[in-house]
Amino acid sequence: MDGTTPGQRAALDHVLAVVDGSWLAGVLVLRGSVTMPAWVGDRARPPGDIDWMVRPMEFVSRDDLDPYPYVSKVDPVRHWPEVAHGVRCEIWESEDLDTGGHRPRVPPEGLRWISDTDADGYELSRPHNALLEQLTSRPETGDGVRLHPDKAERDGSWGYTEYAEGSGVRIHIPWQSRSGESGSVQVDFAYDERLPEPPVLTAVPRAAGQRPLGLWTASRELSLAWKLHWLHADQAATGSSAAKDLYDAVQLAEIQGIRLPCSLRRTLTVTPDDILTWTIAGGGGDAGPLLVRLAEAVRSMSAR
Structure with missing residues (x-):
């Protein structure tokens, strides 16, 4: 799995902390790799980006x-x-x-x-712009990594259109450390996408022994349902799925006692036998054992 440098992780954690300390924490729902350590601990792969869903504003x-x-x-x-x-x-x-x-x-x-x-x-709520404004006031982490929101690149045409209806915005925020290391943090905002079940308040771990942040996130059950859906959709669209998504799905499916509620199970069309036929791209190894583990975990959940 891809690694994350200390500078990259510091920048990523800083973005989460800025959201946690502002009104944005009430309108953004976190999902993806950043939430995985909350569910599976050290088995989670290093997070590579930040993925938010924007709650619709009541108006x-x-x-x-x-x-x-x-x-x-x-x-x-x-x-x-x-x-x-x-x-x-x-x-x-x-x-x-x-x-x-x-x-x-x-x-x-x-x-x-x-x-x-x-x-x-009327643009009632555009949290991606608000986040950049917040980072302008708080650009530097506690360990010397400085973000440059004024140089952020926006892609307003981005969206999970292959998986769900709705628009989105992707921004890349450059950062640089005192040692000269540099990079960018990718932050995705999904607008107008339906949340199938209410979010949960989760203690999201951070690196370097920092205290967890209490943020609204997708539940572990919804995270698993999404992973299975994305894996299956990729097979249908391109003939292969990403190794990182397979790895995440296995970790979530093997959580002791996890069970998808009926509201999520009826949206899935994938079967354990389907999983065994999948082609997995990337990862640098044999995906067969992971496919077997995922198929067995899904079969076990279906029997509960």
Whole structure:
């Protein structure tokens, strides 16, 4: 399996820490190789990149024809004193602010409500941009690795289109250490992709004895279901699957007591016999034993 240099791992862990310390932790769900140590410990291969799913933002635009209570000012529901209370009240008295029991919701100063007319095409949440802004404020790790978010490369056409519907953004963030080592961290953001089951709060391990980070992640069961789906999809599309995905699937499938719920099992079409026929690319060795182990683990899960 591919290795990860100390500088690369430090940069990767720093990105996770920046997310953990910001509002992004509430809208991003982590999946992929970074989560594997939480499930299988030292058997996990070194993580190579960071893969986020973006939770959809709950949003209802204001109705332009009937905006109340989301009004820009209290004027529409104010009871002018000379009308509501008669001539005994002056317009500069406290009654001037009376709303007659109505409770309008005025936006915070300097902001405005988003209406129907400007909601179309409005980018409500683009965490990949927010992450780069956060890294601009916190570019350096504790051990001398500095990230350069201003030089990040964005690929807005990226996405897991071969596996699922939805758009995505891939960014490469350059980094450099004091010793002269350099590289880049790949961070993927999957937008509009459905999460088949709720995320779980996971203690995600980091290198060099640093404390784990509490982040929302895909569960180990969902991670396994995805791996099996991706392996099977690659076989159908290209005739081979990646050795790293096979390795991850074996580690997840052999977790003691793991069992896919019915909601995930019914989405899988792969059988143990199918697994034994797969062609595996890369890895530098015989994939046969791993295929046998995966087939046996899947067969065992099906019997539970």
